[in-house]
Amino acid sequence: MHIAAIDYMANNGDSFLHQARPVTKVFISFLFLVCLIISSQIGKALVLLVIPIILILLSGVNLREVLHLAAYPLVFSLIFALIRMQQSWILGMLVLIKALGAALNMLLLLATTPYTDLFGVFSYVLPGVIVDVFLFTYRSLFILLDKLENMVKSIRLRGGFHPMKLLFNLKNAAGALGVMTIHAFDMSERMYRIYSLRGYKGKIPVTRDWWPLRLVDGLLLLFSLIVLTGVLIPWNI
Amino acid sequence: MSHIHLPDGVISPVWWITAWIICITLLWLFARKLQGDELRRKTPIAGVIGALMLIFMSLPLGFIPVHLSLAVLSGILAGPGLGLIAAFAVNTVLALMGHGGFTTIGINTLLMGGEAVLGYYLFKAASGRIGAVISAITANIIALTLSTALMIVIVSSAAGLTQALPIHSHDDHGQAQHGQAHIDEGQYTEDKGSEQSIENVQFLSLAGWSAVTLVILAGIFIESLVTGLIVRFFSRVRPDLLDSAVKG
Numbered sequence: 001m002h003i004a005a006i007d008y009m010a011n012n013g014d015s016f017l018h019q020a021r022p023v024t025k026v027f028i029s030f031l032f033l034v035c036l037i038i039s040s041q042i043g044k045a046l047v048l049l050v051i052p053i054i055l056i057l058l059s060g061v062n063l064r065e066v067l068h069l070a071a072y073p074l075v076f077s078l079i080f081a082l083i084r085m086q087q088s089w090i091l092g093m094l095v096l097i098k099a100l101g102a103a104l105n106m107l108l109l110l111a112t113t114p115y116t117d118l119f120g121v122f123s124y125v126l127p128g129v130i131v132d133v134f135l136f137t138y139r140s141l142f143i144l145l146d147k148l149e150n151m152v153k154s155i156r157l158r159g160g161f162h163p164m165k166l167l168f169n170l171k172n173a174a175g176a177l178g179v180m181t182i183h184a185f186d187m188s189e190r191m192y193r194i195y196s197l198r199g200y201k202g203k204i205p206v207t208r209d210w211w212p213l214r215l216v217d218g219l220l221l222l223f224s225l226i227v228l229t230g231v232l233i234p235w236n237i
Numbered sequence: 238m239s240h241i242h243l244p245d246g247v248i249s250p251v252w253w254i255t256a257w258i259i260c261i262t263l264l265w266l267f268a269r270k271l272q273g274d275e276l277r278r279k280t281p282i283a284g285v286i287g288a289l290m291l292i293f294m295s296l297p298l299g300f301i302p303v304h305l306s307l308a309v310l311s312g313i314l315a316g317p318g319l320g321l322i323a324a325f326a327v328n329t330v331l332a333l334m335g336h337g338g339f340t341t342i343g344i345n346t347l348l349m350g351g352e353a354v355l356g357y358y359l360f361k362a363a364s365g366r367i368g369a370v371i372s373a374i375t376a377n378i379i380a381l382t383l384s385t386a387l388m389i390v391i392v393s394s395a396a397g398l399t400q401a402l403p404i405h406s407h408d409d410h411g412q413a414q415h416g417q418a419h420i421d422e423g424q425y426t427e428d429k430g431s432e433q434s435i436e437n438v439q440f441l442s443l444a445g446w447s448a449v450t451l452v453i454l455a456g457i458f459i460e461s462l463v464t465g466l467i468v469r470f471f472s473r474v475r476p477d478l479l480d481s482a483v484k485g
Contacts, residue, residue: 098246103335136284174466188281202276
């Protein structure tokens with residue numbers, strides 16, 4: 001999974017985007033997303049695709065990693081693009097550009113914002129328990145991925161995987177997943193005890209620094225408003 | 238299984254806004270139910286279930302182009318409410334990674350969470366009569382078939398999938414002129430008409446749909462089998478994990 005690489009970029013980057021307030025980044029990401037969804041002209045959509053690419057380059061995140069992840073939505077949208085291409089090729093291209101642009105927007109947000117800050121912004125609109133579930137999910141994911149990696153190594157070393165024996169592999173994989181699920185449940189029980197001892201009452205306190213806005217926030221907001229205006233205005237050049 | 242990875246901009250706003258409203262309402266209702274110690278105990282469970290679902294999804298199934306989600310198993314283990322909350326967390330994390338659109342989180346959560354909710358109740362109803370393993374497999378097959386059918390209905394009506402169906406009129410494309418040309422060519426005899434009908438069947442598309450159906454069936458089969466095997470493992474090693482679904 002590339003999630004660890006993305007997480008590393010978000011926590012260790014030092015670009016102007018990393019320094020911007022999380023709430024600003026979430027706001028402009030959603031603004032660009034809205035712009036992409038409402039744009040019906042291929043020219044505008046292309047501009048909206050180029051913007052996150054430029055921002056990714058400027059923010060110094062690993063472009064290769066991001067493009068690798070962005071390839072998935074491109075592949076999935078290909079099916080819908082082919083269907084739309086039966087109507088017109090522009091419609092098909094629009095589907096591809098919108099899917100790729102939206103994915104790059106989200107990846108840019110995730111690669112420049114640590115997940116605790118991101119879920120902190122979400123906590124403005126979501127119930128506390130849901131935000132806690134996000135935090136527990138994210139935290140558990142890395143621990144369980146480590147366990148899975150070790151388990152897969154053990155299975156291979158002990159001859160539990162044969163490329164040609166599908167049922168045999170499935171049986172062993174199910175056993176491994178079962179063991180991991182049991183580990184996960186034990187882990188949740190431990191988390192419950194630890195958090196209870198620390199006074200957890202159903203809402204993990206998350207930092208929500210959004211004020212005062214910095215110069216970079218102001219510039220990003222201004223830029224996003226210019227882009228929105230550009231999308232809304234029907235250009236006749 | 239039914240996670241459709243619909244990108245942004247494909248589904249019409251009516252669909253995704255409605256799905257978001259239903260999803261948020263359900264999440265709010267389920268979240269409200271959790272209070273006090275139950276809330277403290279179950280929130281980490283929902284978190285690890287979400288993490289497990291993400292890991293299950295990352296497992297490659299060789300040459301079969303689908304992935305597991307084990308949403309039904311999550312529903313059986315965590316219960317319907319937590320299953321839905323975990324599905325929401327999973328879809329949000331995936332959307333942030335560009336895996337499926339942000340606007341389609343609502344639809345994806347309803348589909349995946351629906352599997353968890355339905356699977357839980359089906360398993361609960363059947364496990365007392367036919368044993369845990371068979372119940373889990375049956376619940377899985379029914380829940381996945383229904384959610385996949387629902388997914389196809391949503392995609393068909395929202396993304397214009399009728400364009401890809403094997404038999405459709407050329408007028409469906411909105412090519413009025415093209416349709417007119419057929420009429421202007423004159424009178425078709427009965428034989429010519431049937432030849433034309435045969436030509437209208439897009440055999441490539443038909444083969445494509447057969448392949449899609451086979452892939453979906455293979456996905457349902459594998460996911461049901463793995464769920465059954467994991468439930469069998471639990472009933473031997475940790476039967477208490479299934480208690481909440483078996484005893485209620």
